[in-house]
Amino acid sequence: MTLSLLSLFSIHPQLQPLVAKLSLLDTIVFYIVHIVDKCGLWHRLPVLLGLAYLGLRRRLHQRYNLLHVGTNTGKQYDVQQYPHRTADGKCNHPTDHIVGSQGTFFGRNMPPSTSNFGLLEPHPSVVATKLLERRKFADCGKQFNMIACSWLQFMIHDWIDHMEDTQQVEIVAPAEVAEQCPLKSFKFYKSKHFPTGSLDTKTGFLNSRTPWWDGSVIYGNNEAGMGKVRAYSDGKLKIARDGLLEHDDKGIPISGDVRNCWAGFSLLQALFVKEHNAICDMLKDHYPEFDDEKLYQHARLVTSAIIAKIHTIDWTVELLKTDTLLAAMRINWYGMLGKKVKDLFGNILGPELSGLVGLKKPQDHGVPYSLTEEFVSVYRMHTILPDKIILRDIDSIAPKHKSIPPIQEEVNMKDMIGKEGEKRLSNIGMEKMLVSMGHQPCGAVTLWNYPSWMRNLVAHDIDGEERKDQVDMASMEIYRDRERKVPRYNEFRRNLLMTPISKWEDLTDDEEIIDALNEVYGDDVEKLDLLVGIHAEKKIKGFAICETAFFIFVLVASRRLEADRFFTTNYNAQTYTEKGLQWINKIESLKDILDRHFPEMSKTWMRCSSAFSVWDSDPNTPNYVPLYLRYGNSC
Ligand code: HEM
Secondary structure (H helix, E strand, O other), X not given: OHHHHHOOOOOOOOHHHXXXXXXXXXXXXXXXXXXXXXXXXXXXXXXXXXXXXXXXXXXXXXHHOOEOOOOOOOOOOXXXXXXXXXXXXXXXXXXXXXXXXXXXXXXXXXXXXXXXXXXXXXXXXXXXXXXXXXXXXXEOOOOOEHHHHHHHHHHHHHHOOEOEEEEEEEEEOOHXXXXXXXXXXXXXXXXXXXXXXXXXXXXXXXXXXXXXXXXXXXXXXXXXXXXXHEOOOOOOEOOOOOOOOOEOOOOOEOOOOOOOOEHHXXXXXXXXXXXXXXXXXXXXXXXXXXXXXXXXXXXXXXXXXXXXXXXXXXXXXXXXXXXXXXXXXXXXXXXXXXXXXXXXXXXXXXXXXXXXXXXXXXXXXXXXXXXXXHHHHHOOOHHHOOOXXXXXXXXXXXXXXXXXXXXXXXXXXXXXXXXXXXXXXHHHOHHHHHHHHHHOEOXXXXXXXXXXXXXXXXXXXXXXXXXXXXXXXXXXXXXXXXHOOOOOHHHHHHHOOOOOOOXXXXXXXXXXXXXXXXXXXXXXXXXXXXXXXXHHOOEEOOEOOOHHHHHHHHHHHHHHHHOOOOOOOOOOHXXXXXXXXXXHHXXXXXXXXXXXXXXXXXXXXXXXXXXXXXXXXXXXXXXXXXXXXXXXXXX
């Protein structure tokens, strides 16, 4: 049974002996089918098979793939002394105070690349010019809008950022493409690598963010950052009168992360500062004895959990729009028995039946928690950024309920970045920006869709200051994966127990792309860069990303919840307060947050059910296709 299930998917033959050993899973699948039969649920079978398959995949990868980088240096500590999230992510793992804190190593889902290809083989500028750079903007249809795009950056900045070296590298475009490169050469800092002290991976890279799902994108990731954003009154965070972020004397926003920020990103930061402050008001009403510190700490826990919940059961479901993923993500939060049973009994039946949230103990599968290099690489999705932001007029026309607001102005993305972007956002205002982003589809994750304006980008320092040297992001991203020894596409797939490609036709049906791949890589499919592969791969219908990226997503999505004691052991009323848990429980989507803070706006302008779909699309679109792995040209 299991093997026939696997034949639905693209599986490396190496997997099959492993699967054969998992007789327990065979039995589980058998019983699922039996129950389905007894209950007459055959029409749900694709979903159940899909779920069984995802469970199997997750199990295999947890057992065989996670690699710890570095040796633990933390110490035992008294968990009772740390009932809240710390500013720098320390004291979350129950026995090692360092795990998951700012400045710890990125882990790996697979060994570093064993290939001997050089850093410039083929040249990153050639790859960027011939395969990545946008020819004509390809959008994502109605599935994903610019709020969804900004949300992804909002999450990335919560979790990851590689520490840089002080040494620079220079990339000079070779003659064959120099004319087409906006920068003939550019310089950037190397990723800083450190000795790990372990034999498996001799050097590793440090994460300058806290990898926990702890809202550090608004709270900062150390004491100094936290100090900047707190108002030190009633637990609240600083916010400007217009509802947007406050700014310092240099015009840089005051928030948890300000690097490479743009208006859409800082808008989401401001929205969740508003939510944090509303939670403080609620807590103060119910617990008048709480001081500023207690209000802040509880409100932070609640806000971070809301962000994690929205990402799990709203954002991800829109990204991977299939019945199976809708079920899988809700199971991650509530368990197979669903919300009602969990509300009544809590997490008494373990991860499958009651979900990961509220488990009795955090579970790291024997590998201390971190986010991984491969995770960073599959999240390299700058192709979803458009060239322009389309602003809508929401003031000068009489709003007809659920109508589409007319276009007012188009602003270049470049003008929405950094300090300049902050000034524009302040003139535009929060509601207009939300409505505009809500109505604009984001870009599709495909080849020839990498924004040209990012090939000549003024990047930021960690403190939000503009750098002197412009960079060609498309070329730099190819270099980064190679520099960090993330395996190239075929090696990556083999490590995920997926079938590697043996010819370009295995990757895509598009002949123009096949010609371009031949031009850049010849017929050597082993050389194919991961970034190019995941943009070229045929997609499962309903998925905005490809299957190769999806396996890393699915694994890490669960790990972020199950390894964190504030989503497991400490997900209780004692830590969050009774009212705090109720607040989280009522929220099912980003729309609930918008309805709270901008009730008129969402009533007037949002037609769809999820704030992450294009707002004029139908509510509850029956767009969830069964996960038969039907490949198509979705998003
Ligand atoms: C206007 C918006 C954005 C700008 C200006 C921007 C800019 C940058 C820059 C300059 C880097 C550092 C590159 C390096 O030195 O290696 C970076 C890294 C990255 N960005 Fe973006 N980005 C934006 C939006 C996004 C979005 C929407 C996503 C997700 C889809 C994203 C995902 C990433 C990832 C995964 C990294 C790698 C982080 C690491 O190396 O640790 N970015 N971005």
